[in-house]
Amino acid sequence: MPARCREGRQPANAEGVAGVKRWGQWLYDKFSRHIQVRLTCYFLLILLPLVAVSLYANMRSQTILEEQIALRTKGALDSAIGYIDLALRNVEELAELVSTDPQTVSTIERAGERPSAGTLLEFAQLLKTMTNFSTVNPLLTNLSMLLSPSRTLLSTNYGGKRFEDAERYDRIAGWLGQSGNKLTVAAVPGDAFPTGERDEWNGMFDPSYISMVRSMDMVPRRSMPNLLVVTIKKQTLLELIVPLVSSRDAQIYLYAAGGSLVTQTGAAGIPEWDDEAKDAIIRPSADTGEPLLMIRAKSKATGWSIVMTQPVSELNRPATPVRWSTYMIIAISVILALWISWVVYRSISSPLEKLAYGMRQLGMGNLQIRLASKRRDELGYLIASFNRTVEDQRRLIQGHYEQQLLLSKTELKFLQSQINPHFLYNTLDSIYWSAKEHHAEEISEMVLHLSKFFRLSLNKGQETFTLEETVHHLHYYIRVQQIRFSEQFFVEYDISDDSRDLHLLKLLLQPLVENAILHGFADLDHTGMLRVASMVRDGMLVIAVEDTGCGIPADRLGTIRERLARHACTERVMSFAESDNGPGRDDFFGLRNVVARMKLYYGESSEMLLDSVEHAGTKVTLRIPLDRVRDEGEEADDFTSEVQS
Template structure:
């Protein structure tokens, strides 16, 4: 117990100040609301349960009484028919004496039809019929009269004979409509055996009284006061006689055994007047059952417990919504209140993170001279100091690189000038040809573009002309072994670029690529240029000897220690580009032995 408590205490202690305050406010607001909601829900649910069960009880009893009245009306009508002397006389006539007496049979039929019609009305007895001996001429009428001989071969007749009850009941079936032009009518039928009054063992006919099923259904529908509950009548075989809502019945799917205890209670004098809890399907229900006298029917009502508590659940949900609204309002107020305290701390924290990510152009405005204000002033002073130090370091690094460049130029230019002048000297002595003029012009152009009046930024076009003059001079030296192929898009010519970027790369391609690969054959240097997503991409490719990929990577990583070889000048160019344009720009090498070398230069697109 102590360990979890210690863990929670540690978590709360390490939380931010605003979270601590918000959690405290939530506890103080939601705890009383939760207790009030729980107390209210219990009281309301208990009262509402009593109210809905009382209403359901009254509706159930009223429907039971009315239904019993309807059924007793049919039973009393069957008594009148059963004990009627004319019925006894007509059904006990001798077949030999009256089998061919169609006049008397017709008189009997008319008299019985009139007698049966007197019982028929739309509300109680929809139709009264008799099953008569098959030899009678009107036995096959199939409206008020039916052939008892044919009926005796059915299971319904066998069940009627086996029953010891006064009457038997047939489940739902359809009979012809009293108005022959309309569809058949679903009915529930009462069957009763008519015995010979002089010889009671002899069955001389059967009474069938029909009540419309929709009348019974309507009675049950009025008894069902809930939306998801169901009231239904079930016979002793488990068949449904009538139901208030078949969709609800199938959804609830009650067990037919629910009524068994009610039938047993009826035999002991207890009619099943109370509500019982039962698990039906996957839900809890309250169930009430009651057996209907003179039938094998049981009237059952089942109400989901969830529907009984639905109103109280609505109140509970309303309370929960109220809790949520209060919580949100309190959270908003707490957020505003705590915001006044911690807003400046969060701002200072945000600015510190920006400095941590390398953004130094930040400042915290604070007009309140409290502890947080003093922290903000100290932070501003510290950031300014760091910014000055970074700028100072940047300027120092830039000056160092410029000095390195000038030192490189001081080393390269005299050496190149010496070789060129020596070549001019030998041309003049040995050949006495006008090539001397070409060499002199190319050399003049080369130095003019190299110096550029002391400016570090030149146009791409000037840089291209610079390498052309350089290659022309080298071709005079190496007997035109070098071919320069320039494929730079014309729209790049006016763009700005650092000077002396391409010439060292072209020089490396000649000395360390083409001349090392071929002693007598020609070599090609291809210079391309394109715009790519707002950036200038220049490539210098040669078809010389190439080098392993590890060696190409080491050129920019400082793997070559000798400052006289190509790595020094390449790293110098890369550092200059990064200092001028940013760390995301610079050189990239791709090479493999025998396939030549390609250098990619990537700088931002800038125009003069």
């Protein structure tokens, strides 16, 4: 059976542990993933020492208040018990005077068991003497004598009385006679008197009175001594200590020597007190269970003691506003911490979270993401910068792709412009006349160079060639034109060694060479020279195509330069590249095509310079940034593959 019970408890325990782990993991995730939770925790941690100090100060002040009240009350009780000691000593001294008065003692001795008429007169005189003694001390209510031989009760308030029932007298006198020669409180059981018998003792044992008794026999000579009974009204004693009661809930108890309760205020239960306990303790009430502060003052002389009880809540009542103020401050501090953490989150963490969201969207390729913000501080600047960055990136990506597509489109237009009926007609016409005027060797050479030119121009869609390969490719075209124009010009190449391996867009130089041949050597009456040169200077690749042809007139040169400068910016280059039959399509379309391709591929820093002197020749210079032509072949191939895919 126990084994089965354990087996039944294990799943519940395991489920509880798993639940705790889940809650712990949930809290850890909230703390690690949310800045607001961390800010709140940090603010509360900052408040924690303040809250702890406030609570400690509150508790400490409460303890100090209780200690101070206990000290003041203890002092007051000590004063009260001292006053009661003084009053009791006066009573005791009075009782001793009465008990040892020679005339009183002789009168009692003469009385015997059967007082005579003369003795009764002496008893009257004795009562007068007792009355005189009792009036000296206002604390006394009644002074009585119990004369055991004659079983006679003499009382200052009620006169004399003789008990005929010896058994009844002996029972009461036996209880009272145990005090000896010291004045002590009479300890008579409450059930010692049958109904109505208590009244026969002249109020001596009335509950509202306290009776103190002592033996009048200095030397015990009989089993039942003569007794002196001093009666004090409890209300009189109570009036001595009532001023010590500080509130309606406080209670005072007066104890005689031996621990018997003499009197008390109110109807509260009698507190239990250990003689070994301290003079100030806190115990729960026997009736309500409420904590009570119990303070005792005990007389070393008489053994009497005063105990005052007061609810702890009543002691702390003056400090309640301070305590509630402390709690209110703590609550307001916690609320302020939560509010400040929320404000900080809204003012700092929320924009950061918004930026993080924008970064995630940007990482997923969402270039349309825009973050709304009206802030004018640093975070607003960051959000605005993020929006600008996204917009710039979108423009750059779109511009890059559009640029490459336009470049391909421009090159395609260029190739289409080269393969036109005029070029084919002139080429075929040249081949025809060459075949007539010359023999088949020249025709075969022209066809050979022409086929090599087209084959390299359409070489698997490759974008760039090294400058050395470009010159070889260009030479096939030049050779066809040389044969066409009957060797009217010769060509010279000056390619520097540091520029041979630099990559250049294909067919970039062919329009320049074509213009030099068609416009420079067409009407020339002597042999011309075409020079193609390259060098690296000041971080730029410089390529020059120069001819010694007829040159360009100055006004025509200015027009060409103005038209080329107008299309130098990227926007107009794109506009030019996208137009098929626009107004810019004229006889120097090839030059503008070169400018467009350079700007699109090599950027705004590339440029083309045109210089010409009429009847002397023309020089076209291309300047391309060196960092854009190094290892350009691999990058161009990769990008071409990307565009084609």
